[in-house]
Amino acid sequence: MIDAAETTTTDAAAAVVDARDVYKRYGTVDVLKGVSLSVAPRETVCVIGPSGSGKTTLLRCLNRLETIDAGTIHIAGEQLATDRTGGLLHRRARQHLAAQRSQIGFVFQRFNLWPNRTVLDNVTFGPRRVRGTSREEAARVALELLERVGLEDKAAAYPMQLSGGQQQRVAIARALAMRPSLMLFDEPTSALDPETVGEVLDVMRGLAADGMTMIVVTHEMGFARQVADRVVVMDDGAIVEEGTPDQVFTTPTSDRAKEFLARVLAYGVSREA
């Protein structure tokens, strides 16, 4: 069901994501100060760090929901569309960008389901509108995906009739419907009631196990520890620690990573993923 790449090499050429020296500034605030991140096929990378450290901004830059001020971003070996003429993209570049984005699943903290469309329509909209998939085929795939996230019985419901956890699972199904080669999760459980966090994390864990390439910005330390192949700690617009979950959580080397982890792990790994 998931088009994960065959290879598992980690060199930059085969990387699904290759961001180099990315700078981002909002007004006078430097949000990203030269961040480099490379993600190999089938890899699950969790990005953690204090609020305002630039995690979400980095993720949004990878999909060009935010433009970058310097650096390069390649997705599947192809550079993301860049600024031209006064900050505006040309028509061709805009269409190319849209095509690139359609390969990248993105899950928002606030779900952003389309409230005027049913669950099924939310999931089938992208394939039908962007890929030209037939109604029947799109519905077939959508129902499969809804079954996978445990919501096949909610196909006819409207988003407002669902709980937060259910909405987020629909959002994941909506992203998967485009058969992306990369999934980006922007704090997918931060807006959820504690009791529905687990059902979303379970779905994500299943994706990771199936070999989906994923970048997950999260505050769920338990999830990061158990599911991530690599954990990246960000602070103040830079990556301050990077390594396997064991390395990062048990033997962090940088002071800022130690400080952050000491604070979040003060009460142990908060939630079981």
Add this chain to the structure above:
Amino acid sequence: MGTLLAAFDTSYFLERLSPDQLLWDALWTTVYISVVAMVVGTLIGVLVATGGMSRHAPFRLLAGLYTWVFRGTPVLLQITFWYYGSNLLFGFELIPRTVDLGFATVHGAIVAGTIALALNEGAYMGEIVRAGILAVDDGQTEAALVVGLTEDQALRSIVLPQAARLIVPGLGNEFNNMLKTSSLVSVIGVTELFADAQRAYSSTFQYVEVFAAVAVWYLALTTIWMLVQVQLERRLGRHERREDESMAARIFGAGQRRKTYS
């Protein structure tokens, strides 16, 4: 007071309420001028609103100019301007003049009046549509962008349908106004509801009865519209579980420009 009431000719009032062919025609004229002007005005409004948010400065300027001019001058002036203006275009003739639309021929004054009302309406609807678009959360657009739509496609497929629900109350106000404002086209010789009343009292001089009757007719039209509007809101809002408490706040509350992504 007693003498005034005594002077009220109830049977003539009732006669004016039971329409003859002339009144039916006038009523129909009011309705179709209002509907056509409103539909065209709404389409213009969508263009003005999206133009005003365009990434291209000339479109923004054009939309701004449009709103400035058409909201800034009296409708009555605009109606007479287009009437005499179209007279200039089609050759200066007296009022009984027809315009061939291909599928039908229409009284020239009706065409001019409808155009004037539509252009004027476009300026007001532009603001209402703009407010509706801004009231749709940026996250809705972002969700469309990440599945691979361009910004223009996201606006058309995702934002405008949701904005439609938000603009209905404002649009309802505007159409209610339109039904009544359309009476102004009587000054260029269109026999709509108000002109028909003028015709009636000019022969009987029973102003009060005639105006009371025509007021009832306008009330009937606006009441029917009110009911239609309620249905429209229900239909467009069928995905909403709870009733919307303050739609006005949602429509007129948002002031900032939409975020852009390219």
